[in-house]
Amino acid sequence: xxxxxxxxxxxxxxxxxxxxxxxxxxxxxxxxxxxxxxxxxxxxxxxxxxxxxxxxxxxxxxxxxxxxxxxxxxxxxxxxxxxxxxxxxxxxxxxxxxxxxxxxxxxxxxxxxxxxxxxxxxxxxxxxxxxxxxxxxxxxxxxxxxxxxxxxxxxxxxxxxxxxxx
Numbered sequence: 001x002x003x004x005x006x007x008x009x010x011x012x013x014x015x016x017x018x019x020x021x022x023x024x025x026x027x028x029x030x031x032x033x034x035x036x037x038x039x040x041x042x043x044x045x046x047x048x049x050x051x052x053x054x055x056x057x058x059x060x061x062x063x064x065x066x067x068x069x070x071x072x073x074x075x076x077x078x079x080x081x082x083x084x085x086x087x088x089x090x091x092x093x094x095x096x097x098x099x100x101x102x103x104x105x106x107x108x109x110x111x112x113x114x115x116x117x118x119x120x121x122x123x124x125x126x127x128x129x130x131x132x133x134x135x136x137x138x139x140x141x142x143x144x145x146x147x148x149x150x151x152x153x154x155x156x157x158x159x160x161x162x163x164x165x166x
Contacts (some may be wrong), residue, residue, distance in 0.1 A: 005048070006040055006041060006042045007039050007040060007041050007049065007051070008036060008039050008041045008050065008052070008053050009050035009051065009052060009069055010036075010052040010053070011032045011035055011036060011055065012052070012053070012054050012055070013032070013055050013056075014054070014055060014057060016056065016057045023099065027095075041053075043074050046068075046074050046075075048068045048074075049069070050068075051067065051068060051074065052068070052069065053066055054067070058078065061078045061080055061081060062078070062080075062081055063077070063078050063079075064076065064078075064079065077132065079128075079131060083127060083131065087120055087127070090116075090120045091117075091120055091124075094113060094117050097116075098117075101113055
């Protein structure tokens with residue numbers, strides 16, 4: 001199996017993550033594109049791929065549904081958003097700062113926003129990896145921080161969470 005097969009080929013977001021703001025929807029689309037450009041995705045015990053990931057909100061939890069490229073179910077993980085609340089608030093503040101900085105540009109300000117973003121993005125990605133690891137699931141890529149408002153790089157806002165394997 002080549003490393004190209006251990007990757008996400010498609011990521012879709014439930015409608016509950018969009019619709020609030022055209023800026024957020026645009027940034028979600030950019031976040032998905034960034035994720036698909038460079039990722040490694042290896043569900044434990046499954047040797048097929050590439051994979052499709054569907055992300056939705058279910059009963060106040062983040063649901064990650066994984067299927068193979070033919071649409072056959074591989075696994076579902078339900079992650080509590082509680083461990084991510086602070087990070088989601090930080091991302092929302094960073095997004096607002098970014099949108100404000102667009103109207104009052106300055107290289108130092110945008111650089112500081114980008115540095116803050118990277119820190120929160122890395123923390124969210126590590127938290128997600130550790131929460132998924134507890135469910136015997138391996139995932140490694142730049143970041144799976146995907147939701148309504150987490151990760152503004154060029155203005156990308158998106159979120160994430162923890163797990164139970166079905």
